[in-house]
Amino acid sequence: NSPEKGKVTWKAPSNIALVKYWGKRPVQMPANPSISFTLDACATTTSVFFEKKEDRENFSFDLFFEGKPKEDFKPKIQTFLERIAKYLPFLKEYNFTIETSNSFPHSSGIASSASGMAALSLCLMDIEKQLNPSMDEAFFHAKASYLARLGSGSACRSVKGSLVQWGQHANIPESSDLYGIEYPFDVDSVFKSYCDTILLVHKGQKQVSSTVGHQLMHGHPYAENRFQQAFDNLDKLKPILGSGDLEAFIKLVESEALTLHAMMMTSSPYFILMKPDTLEIINKIWEYRETTKIPVCFTLDAGANVHLLYPEAEKEKVHDFIKNELAEHCENGQYIHDQVGKGAIKI
Numbered sequence: 001n002s003p004e005k006g007k008v009t010w011k012a013p014s015n016i017a018l019v020k021y022w023g024k025r026p027v028q029m030p031a032n033p034s035i036s037f038t039l040d041a042c043a044t045t046t047s048v049f050f051e052k053k054e055d056r057e058n059f060s061f062d063l064f065f066e067g068k069p070k071e072d073f074k075p076k077i078q079t080f081l082e083r084i085a086k087y088l089p090f091l092k093e094y095n096f097t098i099e100t101s102n103s104f105p106h107s108s109g110i111a112s113s114a115s116g117m118a119a120l121s122l123c124l125m126d127i128e129k130q131l132n133p134s135m136d137e138a139f140f141h142a143k144a145s146y147l148a149r150l151g152s153g154s155a156c157r158s159v160k161g162s163l164v165q166w167g168q169h170a171n172i173p174e175s176s177d178l179y180g181i182e183y184p185f186d187v188d189s190v191f192k193s194y195c196d197t198i199l200l201v202h203k204g205q206k207q208v209s210s211t212v213g214h215q216l217m218h219g220h221p222y223a224e225n226r227f228q229q230a231f232d233n234l235d236k237l238k239p240i241l242g243s244g245d246l247e248a249f250i251k252l253v254e255s256e257a258l259t260l261h262a263m264m265m266t267s268s269p270y271f272i273l274m275k276p277d278t279l280e281i282i283n284k285i286w287e288y289r290e291t292t293k294i295p296v297c298f299t300l301d302a303g304a305n306v307h308l309l310y311p312e313a314e315k316e317k318v319h320d321f322i323k324n325e326l327a328e329h330c331e332n333g334q335y336i337h338d339q340v341g342k343g344a345i346k347i
């Protein structure tokens with residue numbers, strides 16, 4: 001009684017880590033726990049059309065990105081399907097047409113692997129649910145996150161909102177290396193609508209893929225201390241998130257960002273992923289915070305772009321600051337205003 005054909009569509013957001021995941025163990029297990037804000041505006045929408053086929057030996061799929069066939073993404077999807085096939089037995093029974101598009105500008109330098117893998121995993125789980133209608137919501141989301149993790153580690157944090165924790169931690173009940181969970185402790189309301197403006201310093205291809213980056217933590221001289229620090233920072237974050245202590249939040253989040261980059265600068269081979277404008281922006285953020293006392297701070301991904309984080313109540317003033325002082329350091333003056341969101345939705 002499995003459906004002959006159908007279509008499912010999911011929209012999944014990107015996420016930005018506060019405590020970073022950097023370093024992994026097989027298969028796609030994090031070397032340390034991490035936590036992220038789920039974003040809202042930066043998202044991927046994916047539709048999967050499925051139709052029964054005769055052959056049950058091979059995967060069969062076509063891929064369209066923003067309306068056009070996308071051959072160069074196919075190997076990545078093929079590898080992903082091979083990896084998850086044992087968890088979704090129906091995969092070889094259907095032809096799939098995958099249509100995907102991003103809300104953020106084309107090649108803006110924002111990684112779409114987290115939102116993309118989350119959206120695709122949710123679509124596939126949706127089909128799985130049609131075959132097993134009694135599946136409960138909690139299982140559905142946990143398994144979607146589990147599958148997304150096998151596509152791209154941080155993608156497992158893009159299924160739910162607004163704060164998602166991934167990676168086993170003795171002091172966080174139900175935390176798991178296998179999937180992300182909604183942060184289970186009290187969170188002050190200031191963090192439920194926190195703003196993130198992504199300053200697009202450099203839109204080109206990343207200098208180091210995250211796959212290579214994670215590998216650089218093997219045999220890294222500071223790896224063990226760094227992993228321990230991430231565990232400790234998750235402990236420290238609990239009272240900070242609970243009380244809304246922005247001063248402590250800023251210290252922890254900026255330190256995490258710089259530590260991520262410090263790991264890359266001290267690995268072998270070594271990399272500098274910041275650009276001169278990244279540093280100009282960081283200095284201007286520090287100066288602005290010092291003079292105005294407005295609690296803005298930054299975080300970074302494995303690249304040159306800067307995420308500017310601030311409470312919603314400061315939005316107007318901070319937007320002026322961005323327009324007047326930071327935009328000149330962005331490639332073509334480009335930035336994206338985003339905010340903490342509620343997680344993926346079915347469309």
Ligand code: PMV
Pocket residue numbers: 016017019020021022034113152153154155210211301302
């Ligand atoms: O999900 P991956 O394998 O692309 O790793 C991403 C890691 C960082 O974005 C640099 C940090 C994080 O926790 O998101």
